[in-house]
Amino acid sequence: MYMRGPSTQRVGMTTSPTAAGSSLESKIKHPPGKVATRIFGVVLAIGFVYAGSQLLRDLSHVHSSSAFPFILLGIALLVALAILMTVFTYLEARQPHPWSAPEKAAS
8 A cells, every 4th residue: 555645545556446347347258268167177077076986985884774874964965065055155245346336426
């Protein structure tokens, strides 16, 4: 933060809605490249395969005559996922976004 003289006006920091809007619009208009999307998909698939293999490895020691424990495990995993998504949504909603900031009145 740079100060100019004895005043408390900040110099060098811009928070104009047009500058933030144009930067945001340029990022939204251009989706990620095909290579980045493919890399993300491959990493995501590897993560699902790894998580599934570890879950199957952990459950291989369990010998049950019914499917009830597995159904309960599936329900528990879905509930945990729902809670996690709720927390992330709440945290994201609390952050101010450039497009939701009130515009300054022109003088």
